[in-house]
Amino acid sequence: MSPLAAGRASPYNVPEMSDDLNLKTEMEFAYGMPSPMAPGVVRLVANNASKLTFKGTNTYLIGSASLAVIDPGPEDREHKEAILKAAQDRPISHIVITHAHRDHVEGVAALKAETGAKVFAFGRTPDTDGTDSADHAGSEEFTDHAFTPDVGLADGDRIAGEDWELTALHTPGHAPDHLCFALAGHGVVFSGDHVMAWNTSVIAPPEGRMADYLRSLEKLLERDDSVFLPGHGGRIIAPRRTVRAYLLHRRWREQAILDAVRQGKNTIRKLVPAIYRDLDEDIVGVATLSLRAHVEHLVERGLIVCDDVANVDCALVFSSP
Numbered sequence: 001m002s003p004l005a006a007g008r009a010s011p012y013n014v015p016e017m018s019d020d021l022n023l024k025t026e027m028e029f030a031y032g033m034p035s036p037m038a039p040g041v042v043r044l045v046a047n048n049a050s051k052l053t054f055k056g057t058n059t060y061l062i063g064s065a066s067l068a069v070i071d072p073g074p075e076d077r078e079h080k081e082a083i084l085k086a087a088q089d090r091p092i093s094h095i096v097i098t099h100a101h102r103d104h105v106e107g108v109a110a111l112k113a114e115t116g117a118k119v120f121a122f123g124r125t126p127d128t129d130g131t132d133s134a135d136h137a138g139s140e141e142f143t144d145h146a147f148t149p150d151v152g153l154a155d156g157d158r159i160a161g162e163d164w165e166l167t168a169l170h171t172p173g174h175a176p177d178h179l180c181f182a183l184a185g186h187g188v189v190f191s192g193d194h195v196m197a198w199n200t201s202v203i204a205p206p207e208g209r210m211a212d213y214l215r216s217l218e219k220l221l222e223r224d225d226s227v228f229l230p231g232h233g234g235r236i237i238a239p240r241r242t243v244r245a246y247l248l249h250r251r252w253r254e255q256a257i258l259d260a261v262r263q264g265k266n267t268i269r270k271l272v273p274a275i276y277r278d279l280d281e282d283i284v285g286v287a288t289l290s291l292r293a294h295v296e297h298l299v300e301r302g303l304i305v306c307d308d309v310a311n312v313d314c315a316l317v318f319s320s321p
């Protein structure tokens with residue numbers, strides 16, 4: 001079972017919530033073997049499976065002359081060798097990053113050293129990075145704050161090789177620097193960790209922001225793409241339906257939280273077991289942060305009052321309109 005869908009039997013969950021998601025956990029692949037995903041696109045899966053990375057981080061190679069590599073993945077010599085082997089004799093000119101989480105960027109240095117490729121990613125600023133924020137420390141486990149691209153990208157920027165062109169779509173929420181990339185001419189979007197088929201995206205404050213995430217989902221609904229290739233798990237062949245289901249899922253969850261608070265689960269600590277039942281010990285931390293992201297979003301809109309959302313024991317006061 002996927003970690004954050006574990007609450008389907010909770011008294012505060014509406015049954016349709018998880019069913020609507022129709023999470024897709026089957027995935028055909030072999031580590032080290034490139035799989036064709038779209039014309040001119042192959043995928044390699046890094047061998048870093050975990051509860052948060054599923055079977056491992058997906059690395060995509062794009063093009064037929066000079067190549068772009070999206071997300072080299074973790075630091076792993078075998079994975080790097082598999083990327084170089086899949087490239088055959090074609091030069092890798094671009095390394096393109098969806099976001100600076102460790103499972104996506106730790107392999108950048110070695111691949112760059114080997115290929116001389118330029119690294120492209122969202123240009124973080126102190127504002128978006130959170131480096132000047134006091135509770136920034138909590139994100140270090142996941143985020144490589146030292147990562148800096150050669151070329152900073154902003155929303156709408158294009159990068160191209162001989163026979164491919166990618167447009168950056170700034171999609172903060174899971175991470176403030178998150179970019180999806182639309183591949184011109186194929187209806188393909190590389191959706192990173194923003195939209196995946198195997199599970200919903202983890203929104204973990206302080207870097208993760210629910211309001212941004214929901215806006216970034218809506219941004220993808222304005223487009224008409226035919227397939228998403230995510231950062232973990234298999235391809236998404238009905239992307240708009242998936243995005244709509246994720247928006248609905250978050251609305252249901254928010255409603256479940258409001259119901260639980262109304263029934264006396266009035267701290268984030270008390271909400272965790274009410275919303276996520278039978279949670280494995282090792283993902284309680286992530287589930288807690290995910291709930292905090294929802295609570296922050298409720299506080300921002302004045303639906304809940306809380307003096308300090310970073311404190312799991314802070315009283316949540318329900319304010320009905």
Ligand SMILES: [Zn+2]
Pocket residue numbers: 053057101103104193231232
């Ligand atoms: Zn990831």
